[in-house]
Amino acid sequence: MPLSQSLITPGLAVAFDIPIPAGNPSSAVSPHHHHFHRAGPALTSASPNHPPPLLPPPDFESSDLNSASGSGGGGGGSGAGDEPARTLKRPRLVWTPQLHKRFVDAVAHLGIKNAVPKTIMQLMSVDGLTRENVASHLQKYRLYLRRMQGHNASGGAGSGGPISAADAATDQLFASAPVPHHFLSRGGPVTAPGAPEPFLPYVPVAALQHHQQITAAMQQQQYHQRHLGQFGSPTGSGVFDHGFLNRAAVSPSGIHQMIGPAPGMGLLQHTASPAANFSDDLETSGRGSSGEKKVLTLFPTGRSALDIWVGFSPNICMPFVLVSVLISSLSTTGAEWKIQRLSLVLRKGFVRSLDPDLGDCIFECGMVVDSEDSALGIDLDGGAMALH
DNA sequence: ATACTAATAT
């Protein structure tokens, strides 16, 4: 009942293509429910006119990964504690597009300079992932970036060498995840050791003490964030306004009490939304000012919400309407995402955590930029934070 | 003693 107990409103379900047991709108998603490869916009990297990412193991239907089997370590479960990894040979890790995306996001957060195996691994927080796994992948990724850089910046024609068909084929995986712009810049910005990449769109929330106003500089970086110790504005009813498209009255639901580790906590206040806008998204969106959809990945770096790292992809300008937050976990064994919590946020309203146990999860947020005044709030493990 | 990286092995 604890973990797999995600509440999904009809609206969100539609948005994410999540099958919901009939007759029970906000019922929990059963563990074995369909995985949503293509379901969650936030999860897949498939672009509208593109085929879905490579699907992991063919046997995804089996229930082995989800719990039970003592070996692999359950994806997000409460985990049995044995870790015979020592003498046992772990199966070769397969870097799925999902995993790679997570990897890239982590690297982006850290900044290429600070991105080293151990740190990346921690940020990724993927069950079963080892430092060696990451180191190996990183090595290859660096080579990839190097090549890209050669083709990109350096004088065109002769300098970097042509892009062989072999390379294209080889870099298939890497192509599945967008390479952050600054990755390719040579002589990039020098950053103080330990300090987060200034140019990074991602910033540790913990570092932000006060509400920050949007400054020109920030806009340039295109991110705004804010950290809240807790929400106090009980704006209201606790019911979300459906028509956020109407922009009429938004609801105030904010209430959001800190949800401690108490189980069975909050629940989605209500329903929601025309989240239809989430149908598919991905970072492919871009540019426009309104109607944009973006994927946001938040990395929890610790058990405390205050340690969570938050980031916006460049180009995301806040106002938006609202956001739907999808929380899932990934494990090397199962390589499947599992919804753990789903929340809805309305402009000026805040989300409510549905499940206190975040453990090693990642937050994928599909964000729709629409109106001009709104905010995203995320609440977890007793802490809360919001982005403006 | 740890962990990063390059080199090499499977």
Add this chain to the structure above:
DNA sequence: GATATTAGTA
């Protein structure tokens, strides 16, 4: 070619 493993260093 994709990962894993080893070896040399910082």
